[in-house]
Amino acid sequence: MGQTLTEKLIARACGRDAVTPGELVTCKVDLAMMHDSGGPRRVKPMLERLGARIWDPDRVVVITDHYVPATDDDSREIVATARDWVKTAGVRHFHDSIGICHVVLAEQGHLRPGIFAVGGDSHSPTGGAFGCYMFGIGATEMLGVLVTGEIWLRVPQTIRLEWTGHLAHGLSAKDMMLAMCARLGMDGGRYQSIEYAGPTVRALGMQERMTLSNMAAELGAQAGIVEADQTTRAFLAAAGVASVDIESWQGDADAVPAELHRFDANALAPQAAAPHSPANSAAVTDHGVVPMHVAYIGACTGAKLVDLRMAAEVLRGRRVAAGMRLLVGPATAQDEAQARTEGTLGALLQAGAELLPNACGACAGYGAWRFEAGTRVIASTARNFKGRMGSSSAEIWLGSPYTVAAAAVTGHLTDPRLLLDRASGIVDRGN
Amino acid sequence: MGKAWVFEGSIDTDMLAPGPYMKFGIEEIARHCLEALDPNFASRVRPGDVVIGPRNFGLGSSREQAPAALRHLGVAAVLAPSFSGLFYRNAINVGQLVLECPAADSIRNEDDIEIDAASGQVFNRTTGSIIACAPVPPHLLAMVKAGGLLPWLEQRIERGELQTR
Ligand code: SF4
Numbered sequence: 328m329g330q331t332l333t334e335k336l337i338a339r340a341c342g343r344d345a346v347t348p349g350e351l352v353t354c355k356v357d358l359a360m361m362h363d364s365g366g367p368r369r370v371k372p373m374l375e376r377l378g379a380r381i382w383d384p385d386r387v388v389v390i391t392d393h394y395v396p397a398t399d400d401d402s403r404e405i406v407a408t409a410r411d412w413v414k415t416a417g418v419r420h421f422h423d424s425i426g427i428c429h430v431v432l433a434e435q436g437h438l439r440p441g442i443f444a445v446g447g448d449s450h451s452p453t454g455g456a457f458g459c460y461m462f463g464i465g466a467t468e469m470l471g472v473l474v475t476g477e478i479w480l481r482v483p484q485t486i487r488l489e490w491t492g493h494l495a496h497g498l499s500a501k502d503m504m505l506a507m508c509a510r511l512g513m514d515g516g517r518y519q520s521i522e523y524a525g526p527t528v529r530a531l532g533m534q535e536r537m538t539l540s541n542m543a544a545e546l547g548a549q550a551g552i553v554e555a556d557q558t559t560r561a562f563l564a565a566a567g568v569a570s571v572d573i574e575s576w577q578g579d580a581d582a583v584p585a586e587l588h589r590f591d592a593n594a595l596a597p598q599a600a601a602p603h604s605p606a607n608s609a610a611v612t613d614h615g616v617v618p619m620h621v622a623y624i625g626a627c628t629g630a631k632l633v634d635l636r637m638a639a640e641v642l643r644g645r646r647v648a649a650g651m652r653l654l655v656g657p658a659t660a661q662d663e664a665q666a667r668t669e670g671t672l673g674a675l676l677q678a679g680a681e682l683l684p685n686a687c688g689a690c691a692g693y694g695a696w697r698f699e700a701g702t703r704v705i706a707s708t709a710r711n712f713k714g715r716m717g718s719s720s721a722e723i724w725l726g727s728p729y730t731v732a733a734a735a736v737t738g739h740l741t742d743p744r745l746l747l748d749r750a751s752g753i754v755d756r757g758n
Numbered sequence: 759m760g761k762a763w764v765f766e767g768s769i770d771t772d773m774l775a776p777g778p779y780m781k782f783g784i785e786e787i788a789r790h791c792l793e794a795l796d797p798n799f800a801s802r803v804r805p806g807d808v809v810i811g812p813r814n815f816g817l818g819s820s821r822e823q824a825p826a827a828l829r830h831l832g833v834a835a836v837l838a839p840s841f842s843g844l845f846y847r848n849a850i851n852v853g854q855l856v857l858e859c860p861a862a863d864s865i866r867n868e869d870d871i872e873i874d875a876a877s878g879q880v881f882n883r884t885t886g887s888i889i890a891c892a893p894v895p896p897h898l899l900a901m902v903k904a905g906g907l908l909p910w911l912e913q914r915i916e917r918g919e920l921q922t923r
Contacts, residue, residue, distance in 0.1 A: 351895075364780065364821075365820060365821065365822075373908050376908065376912070377908070377911060377912060377915060377922060378915075378922060379911075379915070379922035380922065394781070401781040401782070402781060405781060447820060448819075448820050449771075449818065449819045449820040449844055451820070463820040463844055464820060464844070464847065464848075465820050465821065465822030465844070465847065465848035465851060465852075466822055467822055467848070467851040467852055467906060467907045467908060468822075468847060468848065468851045468907065470907065470908065470911070471851075471907050471911065474911060474920070474922065475920065513768075513814060513817055514813065514814040514817070514840065514842075518842070518843025518844075518846075547814060547817060547842060547843070549843055604768065691777055692772075692777035692778065693777050693778070693780055693781065697778070710818065712770045712772045712773075712818060713772070713773070713794060714772055714773070714776060714777075714794050715772045715777060719794050
């Protein structure tokens with residue numbers, strides 16, 4: 328019997344020909360990513376206590392995004408610690424205030440098929456979109472990686488989520504994801520490895536694949552992988568990565584996953600998740616008329632260039648409804664610059680959007696952007712847990728960028744297909 | 759032995775370590791641990807008490823302040839039918855004992871609980887019943903007993919098992 332891609336990736340990292348689900352193995356880490364919140368400010372004192380240095384500074388990437396721009400002394404100190412520490416630790420790969428870690432990591436060409444990576448953030452499975460094994464860990468476990476260059480792992484089972492059919496205009500990876508959350512639940516991933524597969528997935532651009540991998544976290548999986556192909560190669564070439572091996576990193580045709588779930592894109596309608604769980608997803612039209620106060624295009628999950636384009640497609644030539652606020656925080660400075668050049672950003676701003684920094688912003692609920700009691704928000708983010716974005720009586724709904732933009736225009740939950748001109752063509756999913 | 763604190767529904771990392779307090783140290787975060795579900799928990803829980811939770815306990819973010827807040831409050835163990843994988847790893851790493859117990863929901867609030875971590879046996883002294891839990895693998899239990907990954911690494915360095923360059 329052949330091996331799944333998950334098993335091949337882990338076998339290479341632990342120096343074996345093959346591995347079996349359930350085995351405990353120790354893997355060598357190719358890449359460790361940290362952000363300002365869980366990174367230097369937490370690992371620095373622990374490294375000092377141990378008197379240890381990091382095993383390989385060139386395999387470490389530090390990105391500031393949670394507490395930037397700093398709004399108070401505590402935040403300033405956290406960010407300053409990151410800036411100082413990378414210098415003393417000799418970490419060259421430091422991306423300061425240029426965007427949200429998971430999106431920056433991809434954009435800057437740090438990910439590639441075949442690698443084994445960890446990140447100090449729960450949405451680290453995002454990296455799996457590049458055909459690598461990447462998962463999230465806490466700060467103390469990151470310390471262990473920084474000192475030893477290794478991490479233990481129970482070889483996960485492979486859960487294959489297979490999509491067939493065509494994603495119609497007005498639908499996106501986010502809708503696929505919310506539908507999977509509704510069907511499988513937030514522990515459907517059982518801390519195993521999800522592999523997204525099938526023609527619908529292969530037709531997606533990299534940033535859309537990243538949305539799927541990102542929200543493997545919401546399915547409770549350890550990783551969420553998409554096999555690399557020419558789309559991966561083209562994205563990495565644009566990010567400055569010259570040669571990429573995709574052939575070695577494909578699952579065997581006769582590999583048998585532990586679970587297989589099939590989904591039909593032809594039958595998919597735009598989805599929205601009611602508070603306070605992504606698993607509370609259903610077709611937008613099944614929720615009825617739900618008035619909204621704030622529409623938020625943000626986060627690593629829902630504010631990449633491709634997401635901004637979707638929102639702009641709905642908002643172009645329209646205005647945000649009276650009494651409604653539209654917040655847009657482009658995921659990275661690079662995506663924002665491209666959106667500005669091509670007119671995507673202009674369409675959003677002309678519709679009345681307020682521009683937020685290229686950072687986690689309201690998604691983390693850490694800083695200045697927090698929603699008041701009783702506010703009803705529809706967001707393109709990943710998570711709508713009670714109290715996450717501010718008051719525990721704030722109601723957070725989740726939807727695709729199309730759906731968030733449609734609510735911004737009408738002031739209530741709306742099927743975005745009603746606002747999309749069928750003749751206007753399809754958003755460029757090439758990113 | 760300690761008193762059981764039973765929580766139902768869904769418990770995520772934002773409830774255990776709420777975002778607005780994340781910029782502070784563990785003392786301040788722990789003061790707000792689970793306040794969305796029980797505003798008195800942090801002030802009333804006593805060292806040795808046991809938290810009983812729902813399945814997929816600790817889902818959400820990678821912040822290890824979630825288990826660290828419980829440990830800071832002196833919680834002897836968290837018992838739940840299942841844990842979020844990330845929370846489970848973090849708990850071990852910060853030295854917080856967690857036990858998977860399919861029948862955790864048989865425990866009532868304020869029951870008097872005693873735990874034998876090595877065997878995975880939980881004694882409910884209020885009802886006289888024994889609840890079987892999955893034992894923690896020995897090498898992970900050793901890490902919890904050492905106080906977490908950091909002191910465990912310290913011990914390995916002292917024994918010369920690990921080079922720190
Ligand atoms: S944008 Fe939100 S989900 Fe993404 S890394 Fe930041 S806080 Fe986490």
